Amino acid sequence: MxxxxxxxxxxxxxxxxxxxxxxxxxxxxxxxxxxxxxxxxxxxxxxxxxxxxxxxxxxxxxxxxxxxxxxxxxxPVDGASFRQQVPLVEITAVPAQARLGFAGGGRQMDLALGEDMVIGTRRVQPSSAISDSEVVFVGYGVVAPEYGWNDYEGLDMRGKTALILVNDPGYGSGDPGLFRGRAMTYYGRWTYKYEEAARQGAAAAIIIHQTAPAAYPWEVVRNSWTGPQFWAETADGNADALALEAWITEARAREVLAMAGQDLDALQRAALQRGFRGKPLGVTASGSVRNLIRRASSPNVAGYLxxxxxxxxxxxxxxxxxxxxxxxxxxxxxxxxxxxxxxxxxxxxxxxxxxxxxxxxxxxxxxxxxxxxxxxxxxxxxxxxxxxxxxxxxxxxxxxxxxxxxxxxxxxxxxxxxxxxxxxxxxxxxxxxxxxxxxxxxxxxxxxxxxxxxxxxxxxxxxxxxxxxxxxxxxxxxxxxxxxxxxxxxxxxxxxxxxxxxxxxxxxxxxxxxxxxxxxxxxxxxxxxxxxxxxxxxxxxxxxxxxxxxxx
Ligand SMILES: [Zn+2]
Incomplete structure (x- = not known):
């Protein structure tokens, strides 16, 4: 109306x-x-x-x-029950066996679960891993034709690991002419970033946590991503999803980039430029999770007048x-x-x-x-x-x-x-x-x-x-x-x-x-x-x- x-x-x-x-x-x-x-x-x-x-x-x-x-x-809508059962798969990455490490520039660095990183997969498999996967910095990891933006342009991500900034270029630059300026678009959400990296054929994606653009502190990431994770499950057990999805702290991201002779601030500035293209860092990532898998369903509860x-x-x-x-x-x-x-x-x-x-x-x-x-x-x-x-x-x-x-x-x-x-x-x-x-x-x-x-x-x-x-x-x-x-x-x-x-x-x-x-x-x-x-x-x-x- x-x-x-x-x-x-x-x-x-x-x-x-x-x-x-x-x-x-x-x-x-x-x-x-x-x-x-x-x-x-x-x-x-x-x-x-x-x-x-x-x-x-x-x-x-x-x-x-x-x-x-x-x-x-x-x-009840169906006349019988207030419950609408939602099938869920619960995947718990065993903490003692969740690993993520980087190698490059003659150095090797392993990150600690909870302190430095969180990691998991939505693939319904007992274990999932990447080994010596080339790390590619893909800026905000966004493909948005309506904004004329493609961070993955010209990249072959198959088997590789995307390293991604949180939020979107409009937020990062504050330029009202870029995306929706400071207002976040769906491209700024972490869910989108993992989905897009998977569509690009990447093996894994790692989001760099930063408190201001994420709008919440590291503890929120840590608390939300450790312990059982629930996912909707497709017929093929989420085979299209990434082998590994991770977040790392900003401090650790800086160290990983330093191994590659790169600086996060400079990369962030580059990622805001129209025409930015992702680039391989000359660093590899290895990681693995072992999963406890439990199928469950949990109800939406609905009633009407x-x-x-x-x-x-x-x-x-x-x-x-x-x-x-x-x-x-x-x-x-x-x-x-x-x-x-x-x-x-x-x-x-x-x-x-x-x-x-x-x-x-x-x-x-x-x-x-x-x-x-x-x-x-x-x-x-x-x-x-x-x-x-x-x-x-x-x-x-x-x-x-x-x-x-x-x-x-x-x-x-x-x-x-x-x-x-x-x-x-x-x-x-x-x-x-x-x-x-x-x-x-x-x-x-x-x-x-x-x-x-x-x-x-x-x-x-x-x-x-x-x-x-x-x-x-x-x-x-x-x-x-x-x-x-x-x-x-x-x-x-x-x-x-x-x-x-x-x-x-x-x-x-x-x-x-x-x-x-x-x-x-x-x-x-x-x-x-x-x-x-x-x-x-x-x-x-x-x-x-x-x-x-x-x-x-
Ligand atoms: Zn809520």
Whole structure:
């Protein structure tokens, strides 16, 4: 729908009979601190063991969700079960047998797992290795015809090892004319880099970790990549994937490059130049992993409320239920409770479902509540959902994702991650205005958060998505407080054992945000029209291609 029709619609709703409004307001109250805190505290408790797929914590989490869905009157899509089983293969590289080393310039250097590097493979094989594989520095490792960019041009990567910078040239240069400037594109994501290196026929790919362009410190890489890794599995056991995928610290990368008589800073500058070509370094890499392989499946949990008169059209609320589980003890704590990430989002999902339940009149469209698995393993549950949707994607009017709702307190703003993308932002701005708040654009587009949570898999299929982040302009707190709190979280608690629930949290801001998201979904659910991506958005063409399915 156009900007004006969205506006007209929301004005209509606003001006609508005060009786109906009263019921909406009453329903909104179902989203409250008591409900939200109960769910967060439960899901983030030690009892749930950090909610790793395949663990006893999974069983508890999924059972909890099913009980709640049942109590909320949600219905299974197939009429029988809330679960959509996602087949996963769990590959654990045995730590004592994970090796990566380099030779060149008369030197030999072996890296230490965890300290210097992490390594693994998604090939479903008991072992995987490379031996004396030529290392090729490929800059950002990007092939992007629409930006006129090909780091692999003229290179034969077969059997070789790609050494790759994190993020993309636009970020690296800050030049707004290069890619999307500081805003990260999908080419900046690590997932893309391994996929592209595999397409190029490389045997292995090694990403150089740098905190600023990665947007997270080395500990996040270390904690996420050691221990069991879950992957989706193809019929041939992921034979097309790289033999080895690794990350190394910036310090070690500098040493490897020094062995080749090269300097990282100079190479980085070269990699930003249009027409940059990757180059062999005269260094070889050898590495190996031995794998423990376990097949498992882990469920997405989905339930819906049927719409009043357009039941085959849907609004989806989504949040990932999984987190990292248990790991190496840190200060005696082995459990990654994942309170902010993402007990908060799941609690939000349940609170919003409770609000819909309270409505006297359900919206025209059906509302699906979807708690996905294996987000932390690379958005696998949502990828599976996008491939095997429970309800048609072309008739899914919008997906609203909740992931990592920081307890900062009430804010005057709310941020849209990946802003300027779709008409859903108009509805959000409208609802925010009624709370006396403003919508702010993505403050860190260079971090590419839009590509790092589950809605992205649905966006790739064309479904308009909304993903917000708490505002930092806090009421009654000195300027800068909210931003400092966010930065403290990223530094001290994100993907660490210390992401715990604390009853002292100020969740008042989360409640306000959830009420906004409730309202946005409600409006999409009530509207006869279909929100779309803005013209020029990368997902618009995909959506328009299924236009026919949405003809009234
Ligand atoms: Zn998350």
């Amino acid at each position: 156009s900007k004006t029709s969205v506006l007209a619609l929301s004005l209509l709703l606003l001006a609508g009979c005060s009786g109906a409004n009263h019921y909406v307001q009453r329903a909104t109250l179902a989203i409250n601190e008591a409900v939200y805190r109960t769910h967060v505290a439960k899901l983030a408790s030690d009892e749930f063991e950090g909610r790793a797929p395949g663990s006893p914590g999974e069983r508890k989490t999924v059972e909890y969700l099913e009980q709640q869905f049942l109590a909320l009157g949600l219905q 049927p719409g009043r008169d357009r039941r085959d059209e849907y609004v989806i609320y989504m949040a990932h239920w999984d987190h990292l589980g248990k790991g190496l003890a840190l200060a005696g704590d082995t459990i990654y409770n994942g309170a902010v990430d993402n007990a908060t989002g799941v609690a939000g999902l349940l609170a919003i479902a409770a609000a819909y339940r309270e409505l006297l009149l359900l919206p025209s469209r059906s509302v699906l509540f979807l708690a996905v698995t294996a987000e932390e393993s690379g958005l696998i549950g949502s990828e599976y959902y996008a491939r095997y949707p429970l309800v048609p994607l072309e008739k899914t009017a919008a997906v609203i994702n909740m992931d990592g709702m920081q307890p900062l307190g009430r804010a005057l703003d709310i941020e849209v991650i990946g802003s300027g993308a779709s008409e859903l932002e108009i509805l959000l701005a409208d609802a925010a205005k009624r709370q006396g708040r403003v919508v702010k654009p993505d403050s860190r587009p260079e971090h590419g958060y839009f590509y790092r949570s589950d809605h992205f898999n649905l966006a790739k299929e064309g479904v308009p998505s909304l993903y917000t982040k708490v505002g930092v302009d806090l009421r009654d707190r000195p300027p800068g407080t909210g931003q400092a709190m966010l930065e403290e979280y990223t530094r001290e608690r994100y993907h660490k054992q210390s992401d715990d629930y604390d009853p002292a949290w100020d969740v008042s801001g989360n409640i306000e945000d959830l009420r906004l998201l409730f309202e946005v979904g409600l409006q999409v659910g009530a509207a006869p029209s279909w929100p779309n991506w803005y013209e020029g958005n990368e997902f618009r063409a995909k959506r328009d291609a299924s236009q026919q399915a949405r003809k009234p």
